[in-house]
Amino acid sequence: MQGGIAATRRGLSLENIGPALEKAFAKPGTKAVALIVNSPGGSPVQSALIHDRIRQLADKNNTKVLVFCEDVAASGGYWLATAGDEIYANPSSIIGSIGVIAAGFGFVEAIDKLGIERRVYTAGKNKSILDPFKPEKKTDIDRLKSLHLEIHNSFIEQVKSRRASRLHEDSEMFTGVFWTGSKAKELGLVDGLGNMYEVLADKFGPDVEVKMFERSGSLLGKLGMASHADAIPSVTMEGLGQEIIETLENRALWQRYGL
Numbered sequence: 001m002q003g004g005i006a007a008t009r010r011g012l013s014l015e016n017i018g019p020a021l022e023k024a025f026a027k028p029g030t031k032a033v034a035l036i037v038n039s040p041g042g043s044p045v046q047s048a049l050i051h052d053r054i055r056q057l058a059d060k061n062n063t064k065v066l067v068f069c070e071d072v073a074a075s076g077g078y079w080l081a082t083a084g085d086e087i088y089a090n091p092s093s094i095i096g097s098i099g100v101i102a103a104g105f106g107f108v109e110a111i112d113k114l115g116i117e118r119r120v121y122t123a124g125k126n127k128s129i130l131d132p133f134k135p136e137k138k139t140d141i142d143r144l145k146s147l148h149l150e151i152h153n154s155f156i157e158q159v160k161s162r163r164a165s166r167l168h169e170d171s172e173m174f175t176g177v178f179w180t181g182s183k184a185k186e187l188g189l190v191d192g193l194g195n196m197y198e199v200l201a202d203k204f205g206p207d208v209e210v211k212m213f214e215r216s217g218s219l220l221g222k223l224g225m226a227s228h229a230d231a232i233p234s235v236t237m238e239g240l241g242q243e244i245i246e247t248l249e250n251r252a253l254w255q256r257y258g259l
Contacts, residue, residue, distance in 0.1 A: 001017060001035060001036065001037050001038070001039060001050070001080055002036075002038045002039065003038075003039060003250060004039065004040060004041070004042040004249065004250040004253045004254075005039055005041060005042030005043050005046045005047050005050075005076040005077070005080070006042045006043050006046065006246075006249075007043060007045075007046055008246055009246075010246055010250070011042065011043075011046070011246070011250075012039060012042070012046070012050070013043075013046045013049075013050070014046060014049040014050050014053055016215050017050060017215055018053060020213040020214055020215055021050075021053060021054060021057060021213075022057065023213050024211075024213045025057040025058070025060070025061045025063055026061070027211060030061075030063055031063075031064070031204055032063060032064040032065065032066050032200075032203075032204075033057075033058070033063055033064070033065050033066070034065075034066045034067075034068060034196055034200060034210070035054070035065060035066070035067045035068065035080075035083070035084060036068050036070060036196060037067055037068070037069050037070065037073045037077055037080050037081050038069070038070035038071050038072060038073070038077075039072065039073060039074075039076065039077030039080060040072050040074055040075065040077055040253040040254050040256060040257055041074055041075025041076035041077050041078075041079075041097065041253060042075075042076045042253060043076060044076060044079070044100070044151050044154075044155065046076070047076035047077075047079035047080055048079065048154075048158075050080055050083075051079055051080055051082065051083045051158075054080075054083040055083055058083075058085075064085050064086075065083060065084045065085050065086075066084055066085065066086050066088070066196075066199065066200075066203075067080075067081045067083065067084030067086070067087045067088065068088050068089075068195065068196040068199070069081055069087065069088065069089040069090070069093045069095060069181065069190065070090065070093065071093060071094065072093065072094040072095075072254070072257050073089070073093065073094070073095055074094050074095065074096055074097035074178050074256075074257055075097040075098075075099065075101075078095060078096060078097065078098065078159075078189070079155065079158060079159075081095075081190075082158060082159060082162040082163065083162075086191045086192070087189070087190040087191050088190060088191060088192045088193065088194050088195075088196075088199055089181030089184060089185070089190045089193060090181050090193065090194075090195065091180060091181045091182045091193050092180055092181060092182075093180065093181035093184070094178050094179075094180070094181075094257045094258075095178060095179055095180070095181055095183075095184035095189055095190060096173075096177060096178035096179050096184060096189060097176055097177070097178040097256075097257075098155055098156065098159055098173065098174045098175075098176065099152060099155070099174070099175065099176025100148040100151045100152045100155065100176075101148075101176070102144060102148065103252075104130070104132055105132055106132055106136065107132050107133050108133065108134065108135055111133055118131075118133045118134065120134075126143075129143065129144075130144065152174075155174075156174050159174075159189075163188060163189070166188040166191070167187065167188040167189070168186065168187050168188045169187075170187065173187065178257065181193055196210075197210070
């Protein structure tokens, strides 16, 4: 499970990861399902949907789930990791960031300097809250913070319910701060340090067979002919603009953790 979590073509979502999960759990003779997580987070809704689907499949098939964190399993990425019965990380992995964030830009002074007049017509006094072309309002900010608090509390309860007695809470655990894999192990956020192949060989023997499942690609991609077709899904300005926005948003998620 690689990349930012979002309900977009490139994002990690239940829609595009679901089929691979179902295939992994349905394979006969499976001793465990190992999930590789390398995600800086994103949508809390998609994080919860993917997590819940993993647990549904695990319970249905009575299959143990082992999660292996790579460069980063933070924010929504850590939410995904909690789907595991056991979580492993590299000593240098970035783990945690149990919090909620929203970011944007304000263009009020910019449009004033350009002589642009903003015209907005609504039915409902709160329909245009957080408009980036209008000055911020305290009531809008308070409303956003209230929503964040609800989501944050859900995140905290999620972590506590899945990690239970394994957590060694400290004052910063649920403040959005993040740690290395080594420190995360001390805090009980992960169960051990090591890569997937080492851990699986130790648990199931040196001859353990690992069958890999990934997100389904296009037919051209499967034939090794993705090139320009996958790189630029649309030649229209609208399609190209959306592609650029998604790339920048995803890049910003990774840079939050210095990656």
